[in-house]
Amino acid sequence: MNVPHTAISLTDFGGRPDSGEDAAGAMRRALEETARIAGPVVLTCERGRYDFYPEHATKAKYYISNTASEDENPDVTKTIGILLQGLRNVTLEGNGSLFVFHGKQTMIVVDGCEEVSIRNLRLDFEQPTVAEMTVTGIGDGFLDAAVHRDSRYEAENGTLTWVGEGWRFRDGPMQEYDPQSNTTWRIDNAVAAAARIEELGPGRLRLFFDAGLMPSTAIGRVLQARDGIRDQVGALVINSRKVEWSDMGVHFMHGLGLVCQSSEDVSFERMELAPRTETGRTVAAFADCIHVSGCRGLIRVADSRFAGAHDDVINVHGTYLRVAGQPLADEVLLRFMHPQSYGFPAFFPGDCIEFVRSGSLASYADAVVIKASMVEPRVMRIKLDRNVPEELRGDDVVENVTWTPEVEIVNNRMARIPTRGVLVTTRRRALIEGNRFERMAMSAVMVAGDARSWYESGKVDNLTIRGNTFIECGGADNAVISISPENTEPAEKSYVHAHIVIEGNRFEMRDAPLLEASSTEHLKFADNLIVLPGKFQEAGAAIRLTACDEVSVTHNRYISANSK
Structure with missing residues (x-):
């Protein structure tokens, strides 16, 4: 209309x-x-x-x-x-x-x-501020590379500097892309590791390496470099x-x-x-x-x-702020903790909040914000509708419960990702359905939450992962689906995450765990098809549970990739 x-x-x-x-x-x-x-x-x-x-x-x-x-x-x-x-x-x-x-x-x-x-x-x-070059030759202690036409550089005195419109860098993160497998992963920076770099011609470089520092790569692969800021x-x-x-x-x-x-x-x-x-x-x-x-x-x-x-492809989370002081009985100072997150208002008048133990990630009290102000870019001061709980500890954190979304991630295709496909930590309804995850280097879906590293809140209480296709995702230390809150101590009769359903998915496995979960209750893994590589002998070893309760694993089918 x-x-x-x-x-x-x-x-x-x-x-x-x-x-x-x-x-x-x-x-x-x-x-x-x-x-x-x-x-x-x-x-x-x-x-x-x-x-x-x-x-x-x-x-x-x-x-x-x-x-x-x-x-x-x-x-x-x-x-x-x-x-x-x-x-x-x-x-x-x-x-x-x-x-x-x-x-x-x-x-x-x-x-x-x-x-x-x-x-x-x-x-x-x-x-683009990510420079690209393709490996064209490999010799004894050196490799040759062709620089993409949109990437520019300065080669001088055996070193290489990437330059652009108002920017330049030498060191930083690097990734490797294999077009044959359509896979990308993180590597050490080959340019930074090179003992010497020579320009063989316009856009053609030779990187020399000392013994033991030659990167393991192959002709046709693409090296991608950025400054990381x-x-x-x-x-x-x-x-x-x-x-x-x-x-x-x-x-x-x-x-x-x-x-x-x-x-x-x-x-x-x-x-x-x-x-x-x-x-x-x-x-x-x-x-x-x-x-x-x-x-x-x-x-x-x-x-x-x-x-x-x-x-990552998609990351949905809130931010825990740590308790930094108590000016008045009904006021609390809160501090942004991770170096890369600060300065923005995390609380507004009328918001509901919860006080959370940083070790267990269990909430123990709630309140409503009456006033909120920035004291400095890393500190907020909030006034509550009640007194701050008496059991408050100096390492407790606070979550904004009001600013937590519902999430729908449906019918998407994800490939050439060096980390995770979807990270989600929200207590409201979340649906991950009908997506295709291709060779994520880490977990395809991750449910985390922590109050000691990234400070990305909060708990999951209604998540459905249904009808997706997972193709060779994860690795030895990363399950295809990881429910891994970063709690360091158990909470009595309390779990971090709950009510997670994983059903009707297709998993085409490589050498990675299928599912890992900790501190989770009411977890259902049902009606999934798991296609195992020939050397994957024990299907049961693909599921790892720690401190979980009310778990149901039923009606899943395991078949060999070699079966017709």
Whole structure:
């Protein structure tokens, strides 16, 4: 049904497709006009390529979860290609256009918006901040590599520096991609390990290695390098509600990925987070693909394809803050603990909270927030509707129970991932259904929660994993499905996670445990088909349970991969 709306064209504000000109100013003027019109408004782009340069991008400070510490990135100012701020009932219609970003940018920020839709767009970078080179030859103590045409470097005095539009780096994380198995995994940085690097010709390098430091690789594999500092994100949805992303290609993101923070009801439908085929690249994401922190309502990811990330595909969690003091009987100071998460409001007036033991991850008291304020970027002060519990300990943590979302992750395909497919820790209904996980190097699905490392909250109490296909995921230390809260002590008559159903899935196994679970009750593993490799002799060894109760493992079928 066509809804009456006001149409605005980017062309009317100076945005010319395929011109090579900076479209940032035209987009800003068009959005300013959009903000003056009562919705619904559709801002349309004539189909073509639009370039966005950092020189005329918006600069604004944003503290974003899981990005960078003060030491890694002291200035939290983001360079924003497209800023949608304070808009209501607005659609950004790309008509299949390609937006190409230059330098280091956060491509899109949706801040303080309601009922915003971004659709029919393709997003990419002129020069990704992940450099790529393909192994073309291997000799005695050296390997040859061809550098991708979109990766640039400086070779001088036997060393190599990757350079781009306003950035440069030498060391950092590296991954290896095998196109034959369509698999990616993390490795030591071969460039940093090389004793000497020579340029054989334009885009052709020879890396020499001392004895014992030669990497184990093969001709045709791709080495991917980055600096590891998440100073930007791919896109950010913050303090917004009812935001829809649909029918989009996201072909590279610098930084953490598509981040949702302190927002409500966000959906991603028919997305392709993968390199554009015509570029010949193998990397689409500098880190995670979709990262959700401290949200509520429904988070939905559906009918999408993910390939070529440098971290997890989807991570949904909250943030535990540790008790740092008690100024008054009804007030408590709370501290952000992980170096890469701080500075953003984690509590708001009216929020329900729980006090949690950091060792057992068991909650023992609740309250409602009356006032909340930032004392400093790492400390919040909250006033409660009652006195702080008398049994409060100095290492206890607090979870925001209100800002926990429902989650639907359905009918997606994930491949070329070096870590996990889906991480989810939310107490509300979560569904992982109909997805295809291909050769995740770690667990395909992980349910964690901890108050000692990442401080990613909280408990799971209604999770269904149904009708998925898991192809050769996991490893010796990573089960295909891992329910592994990081509690260090048991809680009497209490479990961290509960009510998890794993049913009707197909597992094509390699040398990895099928399921591991700890501190979980009411766990059901039923009606699954497990295809075992020939050397996988004891199916029972594939399931590992620790401190679990009310577990049901029934009606599962085990067959050999060699059987017809």
